[in-house]
Amino acid sequence: MISLRARQAMIRTTGSWRPGVWTIRQQSTQTSGSGYLARFVPGDTVIIRGVVRPDRVALSKPLTPGNQWATPFGQFSHDQFIGRDPRTAVESVSGDKYIATHPTYEDYVINRMRVAQPIYPHDASAIVALADIHIDSQEQEVHHFMEAGTGHGSLTLAICKAIHAANQGQTPKAVLHSIDRNANHSKIGSKNVRDFRRGMYARDVQFHVGDPTHWLHNNGDVQLSGVFLDLPKPGVHLGTIAQRLKVDAPLVVFCPSISQIQEVVSTIHEDCSILLNLVNTVELMPGMGGSMRNWDVRVTTVKETGEQVNVCRPRVGSKIVGGGFVGVFRRLPQGARDGEMKRRAQTQTNVKDTDTKTPTPTQGGWFSSIRRLFGSQI
Known part of the structure; x- marks a missing residue:
């Protein structure tokens, strides 16, 4: 009834x-x-x-x-x-x-049923803050952002909060494309966005199932104002993503391990056609997320005496969550790494020339070392 x-x-x-x-x-x-x-x-x-x-x-x-x-x-x-x-x-x-x-956003993410491990709210907010997004409804063009790895949808909500101001008019000026290869994760992430605050951020995001590189190939006219990657191997998509990023637009990579950030840096270093450079690397400390620690502050009563006492201490038994590493990269202008390519080519040429020369006993090798040791006696 x-x-x-x-x-x-x-x-x-x-x-x-x-x-x-x-x-x-x-x-x-x-x-x-x-x-x-x-x-x-x-x-x-x-x-x-x-x-x-x-x-x-x-x-x-x-x-x-x-x-x-x-x-x-x-x-x-x-x-x-x-x-x-x-x-x-x-x-x-x-x-x-x-x-x-x-x-609240924190209450919702932490207590919502999940099928994928979420990025905890304070960590997600810190990740988005590192991208430094500033847009509003007065923009002349539509800004496209991409998130690869929808998962629980917690980072999706944090990004939507940052771009929401641009969509207050009749014509949206910012859209987030949230992509996940797992159809179930995409479905759950979409539902979590719809069920939060009566779906106030539902207009800000479009969900897609698939591979980020393939999605970009199938949407050739999309230029990205920012990208967020939460993937096991983010390096495999760097070439395509860098081509679609606007100059100075951020690429933010979140990884549980610092070695994964190092792999991204190495991939960019080895391929000078990837026009990205690393501008910041930070660690998100474990705790309650966002490098914060939960404290227990309250007034309680001692059962034995009935006395009221103050409690002020780190919360014991609370779940330790969060943590990870974030690399922030920025798109370079065309030709910015041309000099680097020339220097590497010249270095490789010099190394090859050195390898082809066989030193005589008086030029180098063991004889030269002995002569330096004993001087003119030899």
């Missing part, structure tokens, strides 16, 4: 309601109603956090009238939330109180 409050919420959202049928308008265009204070409507995700135990957290699936939500702390009805304001208190069967809110 659907509550009256749930019916009223659906009428406000969709304009109509009838038993057994409910729909939501295209949420990607309803950005004005996706803020922290917007009332819960069908399709929203809700996070509950314990009042006494803030570490007790659970994230709902998209709200559906009549559905039940089983959590480790008890069962809730979706109708308990639909039509109510955020920061409403709800009670579990045991009587414990929880505060219901719209999830």
Whole structure:
């Protein structure tokens, strides 16, 4: 049985309601109603956090009238939330109180069910910040960005947040092409973007299944304003990507191991036709992501004495996440590495000339070494 409050919420959202049928308008265009204070409507995700135990957290699936939500702390009805304001208190069967809110980006990524290992929120934000993207709706052209390795969609959301301001007008001025070879990962990443904040970033991204190099070959007119790679072997795509990057546009490579960044650097060093140069390499330290460490700061009561004491210490038992290495490369102008190619060609010629000359005993080799040691005695 659907509550009256749930019916009223659906009428406000969709304009109509009838038993057994409910729909939501295209949420990607309803950005004005996706803020922290917007009332819960069908399709929203809700996070509950314990009042006494803030570490007790659970994230709902998209709200559906009549559905039940089983959590480790008890069962809730979706109708308990639909039509109510955020920061409403709800009670579990045991009587414990929880505060219901719209999830933050961090809450959403960490607590969302996953099929791929996510880049944790603070790390994803740091990766995007290193690209230094600055665009808005006044741009004269459409800026295309590419992400290779959709995975969980956490980095996708972080990139969308950076380009979202360019899409406030009727004509979008920025689009992210998120590519993954795994169709299931692409599907999950797309769903995670749609379910976050009523799909406010859904207009900013297009999802594709396939290989990044093949995708670029099939879309020959796309010039890229930035690229993000989260791949096991990013070096194999550098040649094609560098050709499509605009001059000075960033290529940001995220890898779990520094040796993978070194392989990318070596690939560029060995092939002077790849017009990229490394401008920055950073390590994202393990912790709670973004090189941060979680602390436990609270007031608690000692059971034995009833005394209230302050707790201020690094959180014990919290999951250590994040970490990795980021290489930031920039596209060079045409001809920037021509001098490097000439120097290498000349060096190789000199080495070959040296190898073809066989030194006489008086010119070099062991005889020369002995003569330097004993001087004119020889």
